[in-house]
Amino acid sequence: MKTDRPNIVQMTPIQEIITTGILRPLTSMTQPNESSVSCTCSIIKAEAFSLYYGDNVGVKNVSMEIHPCTVTAIIGPSGCGKSTFLRSINRMNDLIPGVRTEGKLLLDGHNIYDRRTNLVGLRQQVGMVFQRPNPFPKTIFDNVAYGPRLQGIRNRGKLEAIVEQSLKAAALWDEVKDHLGQSALSLSGGQQQRLCIARALATKPRILLMDEPCSALDPISTGKIEDLIEQLRTTYTIIIVTHNMQQAARVSQWTAFFCLGELIEYDRTERIFSNPANKQTEDYISGRFG
Amino acid sequence: MRLGLRLALDRSFTMLAATAVIVLALALLVLLVPMVSRGTSAVFFRGTVEFRRMQLALYHRGKPGQINAEIDRATAARKRIYDLVDQFKQGIHTDDLKVQLRRIHRQLGQELQERGLTGQDYARLRTISTEIRDRLERALDTTDPNEVRVNLDYVLTFSINPELSSTSAQAYFKIAHQLRETMQRMDLAKRMEYASALRELEGILQELFGPRPSSQLPPLLRQQYGATRWDQAQVLLHKLLYKEQWVQQDPDRPLIRVETPRKTLFAGTSLEELFDYVPRHIEEMLLPRLTVYWQFFVDDSLESHTFGGVGPELLGTILITITAMVIIIPLGIISAAYLSESSADWLPIRIIRMCLNTLAGVPSVVFGLFGLAFFVLTILPALGFGARPSILAAGLTLAVLALPVMIRASEEAIRAVPQSYKEAALALGAGPVRTFLTVTLPAAMPGILTGIILSLSRIAGETAPVLFTGAVAMGPVARSILQPTRTLAYGSYDMAVGDRIADLSPHNQYGMVVILVLLILLLNALAIMLRARASNKLRGHA
Numbered sequence: 001m002k003t004d005r006p007n008i009v010q011m012t013p014i015q016e017i018i019t020t021g022i023l024r025p026l027t028s029m030t031q032p033n034e035s036s037v038s039c040t041c042s043i044i045k046a047e048a049f050s051l052y053y054g055d056n057v058g059v060k061n062v063s064m065e066i067h068p069c070t071v072t073a074i075i076g077p078s079g080c081g082k083s084t085f086l087r088s089i090n091r092m093n094d095l096i097p098g099v100r101t102e103g104k105l106l107l108d109g110h111n112i113y114d115r116r117t118n119l120v121g122l123r124q125q126v127g128m129v130f131q132r133p134n135p136f137p138k139t140i141f142d143n144v145a146y147g148p149r150l151q152g153i154r155n156r157g158k159l160e161a162i163v164e165q166s167l168k169a170a171a172l173w174d175e176v177k178d179h180l181g182q183s184a185l186s187l188s189g190g191q192q193q194r195l196c197i198a199r200a201l202a203t204k205p206r207i208l209l210m211d212e213p214c215s216a217l218d219p220i221s222t223g224k225i226e227d228l229i230e231q232l233r234t235t236y237t238i239i240i241v242t243h244n245m246q247q248a249a250r251v252s253q254w255t256a257f258f259c260l261g262e263l264i265e266y267d268r269t270e271r272i273f274s275n276p277a278n279k280q281t282e283d284y285i286s287g288r289f290g
Numbered sequence: 291m292r293l294g295l296r297l298a299l300d301r302s303f304t305m306l307a308a309t310a311v312i313v314l315a316l317a318l319l320v321l322l323v324p325m326v327s328r329g330t331s332a333v334f335f336r337g338t339v340e341f342r343r344m345q346l347a348l349y350h351r352g353k354p355g356q357i358n359a360e361i362d363r364a365t366a367a368r369k370r371i372y373d374l375v376d377q378f379k380q381g382i383h384t385d386d387l388k389v390q391l392r393r394i395h396r397q398l399g400q401e402l403q404e405r406g407l408t409g410q411d412y413a414r415l416r417t418i419s420t421e422i423r424d425r426l427e428r429a430l431d432t433t434d435p436n437e438v439r440v441n442l443d444y445v446l447t448f449s450i451n452p453e454l455s456s457t458s459a460q461a462y463f464k465i466a467h468q469l470r471e472t473m474q475r476m477d478l479a480k481r482m483e484y485a486s487a488l489r490e491l492e493g494i495l496q497e498l499f500g501p502r503p504s505s506q507l508p509p510l511l512r513q514q515y516g517a518t519r520w521d522q523a524q525v526l527l528h529k530l531l532y533k534e535q536w537v538q539q540d541p542d543r544p545l546i547r548v549e550t551p552r553k554t555l556f557a558g559t560s561l562e563e564l565f566d567y568v569p570r571h572i573e574e575m576l577l578p579r580l581t582v583y584w585q586f587f588v589d590d591s592l593e594s595h596t597f598g599g600v601g602p603e604l605l606g607t608i609l610i611t612i613t614a615m616v617i618i619i620p621l622g623i624i625s626a627a628y629l630s631e632s633s634a635d636w637l638p639i640r641i642i643r644m645c646l647n648t649l650a651g652v653p654s655v656v657f658g659l660f661g662l663a664f665f666v667l668t669i670l671p672a673l674g675f676g677a678r679p680s681i682l683a684a685g686l687t688l689a690v691l692a693l694p695v696m697i698r699a700s701e702e703a704i705r706a707v708p709q710s711y712k713e714a715a716l717a718l719g720a721g722p723v724r725t726f727l728t729v730t731l732p733a734a735m736p737g738i739l740t741g742i743i744l745s746l747s748r749i750a751g752e753t754a755p756v757l758f759t760g761a762v763a764m765g766p767v768a769r770s771i772l773q774p775t776r777t778l779a780y781g782s783y784d785m786a787v788g789d790r791i792a793d794l795s796p797h798n799q800y801g802m803v804v805i806l807v808l809l810i811l812l813l814n815a816l817a818i819m820l821r822a823r824a825s826n827k828l829r830g831h832a
Binding site: 127136199 | 712720733
């Protein structure tokens with residue numbers, strides 16, 4: 001897939017992003033080389049993780065580590081298991097009947113697929129933003145306050161503080177602060193998606209999963225979301241599935257390439273995009289297939 | 291060419307569709323207009339003085355002084371009729387007169403004893419009295435004028451007898467004089483005919499004006515008042531003026547209705563005047579006035595809906611509907627949630643769904659019998675309530691009846707909620723129940739309200755299911771939901787099939803139907819408003 005996004009938004013050249021991308025993780029975390037990537041540097045760790053829908057393979061034998069306070073992009077052709085892998089991190093695949101898993105998927109060393117896993121707790125730690133903006137048909141305030149209310153926060157003042165903080169973090173506060181009582185559905189698509197991000201942030205997660213968050217948005221909104229991801233990276237671990245190679249290059253520090261349910265290559269973004277180790281990866285990135 | 295053909299076809303289809311719509315609209319109009327107009331006349335009508343008298347006596351409404359003044363005015367106007375009738379009656383009602391004769395004879399006997407007459411005198415006077423009585427009776431029985439004259443003359447010879455002066459026997463002579471006068475005025479051969487015609491006339495007069503002021507009150511409440519409504523009075527007036535007869539003209543044909551002016555029946559008698567007097571003075575005698583009887587909605591009815599309103603029926607309908615809805619709404623939503631959230635291919639679910647679809651098409655009378663067998667005779671007695679129809683049993687039966695409708699509508703609504711809402715809630719850490727209550731249910735609310743509207747309309751108008759389980763045609767107002775009640779639908783059904791009263795007060799029956807229609811319209815309008823608000827809120831216009 002060759003993505004030539006129209007040059008409506010002022011885009012930074014890929015190289016520049018990659019450079020800043022290198023600089024950031026260096027300052028914020030230790031060098032993730034093979035030896036030091038043990039428990040200290042990985043927040044999520046997959047160990048030979050597989051997921052099946054009945055007889056169909058969703059994800060097969062994936063082993064990878066995701067580092068805290070980075071943006072990890074997952075790329076790959078359609079139907080390759082990107083979203084499946086992403087959704088298995090907060091166990092959203094449980095909704096689909098006939099799902100079964102093998103191997104381990106660890107969050108802070110605990111297996112997510114352990115029978116004793118507290119789903120509510122897990123999902124509060126692992127927030128998710130979906131492909132299409134899906135705000136509830138409620139007011140803006142109620143949308144953001146939904147998560148905190150689930151956690152049992154009833155105090156109006158506290159809720160207001162959380163809502164404001166979350167909307168500010170999602171760069172939406174200035175646009176909606178005067179009409180928090182309005183229906184979320186009256187917002188534009190880009191605003192709705194940022195509202196969804198704010199809603200996810202309000203539960204104070206450590207990890208934010210983004211499943212093609214910009215695919216339903218126009219370039220201006222996409223630019224805003226990307227800027228937002230850039231800012232959020234300092235506090236959250238972000239995993240983003242994207243079909244847009246340039247977006248992956250712009251926003252991520254690490255990139256994983258999936259194909260047919262298998263993890264083909266996982267490395268620093270600039271290495272994947274400049275010098276991929278695998279032929280398949282190179283073919284995909286250069287647009288020869290996918 | 292082909293384009294022209296297509297255009298013509300297009301136009302003809304449009305015409306056809308438009309015609310169908312117009313025909314439907316007309317049919318609806320034809321159906322509704324008479325019903326509504328008659329129903330409205332239960333509340334807005336011209337009430338007569340009899341209506342106000344009834345309201346004052348039975349419901350203690352109105353100003354007594356004013357109404358009594360009105361009654362006096364009407365009575366004054368009516369006096370002329372009664373005078374005419376009384377005048378004509380002399381010599382017609384022979385049975386009455388005979389009774390009177392016997393009474394005089396007895397009275398005379400007592401009087402004679404009180405005077406201390408004994409032995410011969412007493413026996414002699416008694417014999418005379420017997421003689422007079424018998425002669426008078428003979429005069430009453432015969433149709434031969436000569437015989438009457440002979441008998442009367444014979445009786446009147448005793449009138450100068452000093453022994454009988456200033457005794458009860460004077461009444462004999464009064465009757466004899468009257469008879470002689472009557473005989474001069476009319477043909478004695480027609481006396482029987484007149485008697486029956488007069489009886490009929492008096493019956494109509496009582497229906498029209500109520501019982502005569504001085505007479506004894508009839509036991510039936512409905513006979514204690516005349517025509518309370520002007521339209522009713524018009525019908526009775528027509529009945530008074532024209533005698534309806536069914537005549538056979540040809541043995542193979544059905545009977546033909548013939549109306550003969552009643553005046554001709556009394557031609558040449560003193561009563562003829564009545565038939566000119568009544569139509570001319572009917573307004574003075576009944577004093578019709580435009581009345582708004584809004585209490586129709588709250589009043590209890592009297593004497594099988596002759597008087598009063600439909601308060602208990604309205605209350606009963608509302609109570610039964612509420613009882614059923616209280617059961618249906620939560621049960622329907624929970625069932626719909628279960629059906630929609632569980633996998634559609636699972637065999638038990640498929641069977642349940644099939645059963646629901648079948649139940650939705652079962653005739654309502656079947657539900658009525660089921661309710662009788664299951665709720666009235668089994669479940670409620672088992673729970674310690676009596677085995678008798680009650681609002682609760684009717685509500686339960688109707689709930690079973692309307693549940694399939696409710697479940698299907700709600701299920702559709704819940705299924706229509708985007709999966710993404712549920713995913714979002716789950717991803718935020720909400721459990722399935724929480725997700726359903728806080729996200730799915732509010733988003734499905736407009737659709738669920740549609741289900742509520744549908745089942746509500748079905749419930750409020752049902753007759754057959756409540757027939758066996760909770761409705762009665764008459765009886766006291768229900769004090770608890772364990773008692774049976776009257777309902778609008780059942781009431782109008784009962785009046786239509788079982789009761790002559792419906793003929794006398796059609797406004798009542800139509801009133802019930804119109805109120806039922808209005809009630810359902812009102813409930814629907816309410817639900818539609820709620821629904822519009824809910825969906826506006828969802829769409830973000832609120």
